[in-house]
Amino acid sequence: MNITVLLAVVSLATSDVGALPRRTLRHSSLQGDTWPPTSRFDFAKAVLAMIGGLGTVAPLTAAYRKEHLSKAVKLCEETKLSADRFAKAADRAGLVTI
Numbered sequence: 001m002n003i004t005v006l007l008a009v010v011s012l013a014t015s016d017v018g019a020l021p022r023r024t025l026r027h028s029s030l031q032g033d034t035w036p037p038t039s040r041f042d043f044a045k046a047v048l049a050m051i052g053g054l055g056t057v058a059p060l061t062a063a064y065r066k067e068h069l070s071k072a073v074k075l076c077e078e079t080k081l082s083a084d085r086f087a088k089a090a091d092r093a094g095l096v097t098i
Contacts, residue, residue: 007058
């Protein structure tokens with residue numbers, strides 16, 4: 001669920017990142033077809049770099065969450081194992097366990 005929401009936010013952010021510079025430049029003197037091809041190519045490279053940068057956030061966040069979850073599961077299993085060992089030791093010693 002969290003990853004789905006994160007992917008939705010990233011996709012919306014990347015669409016806005018691509019549209020924002022174009023809207024900003026629309027009101028400047030670089031309108032329409034007056035852009036030379038090199039400026040258009042540089043603009044496309046900048047937009048794609050921003051989209052790529054934002055696109056890497058989702059996989060990195062998913063990997064972080066997966067690692068965090070696996071550590072929590074491992075700690076839970078170790079705690080359960082420790083409690084079972086203690087219960088067996090207490091039973092052998094004749095102590096009352098709750």
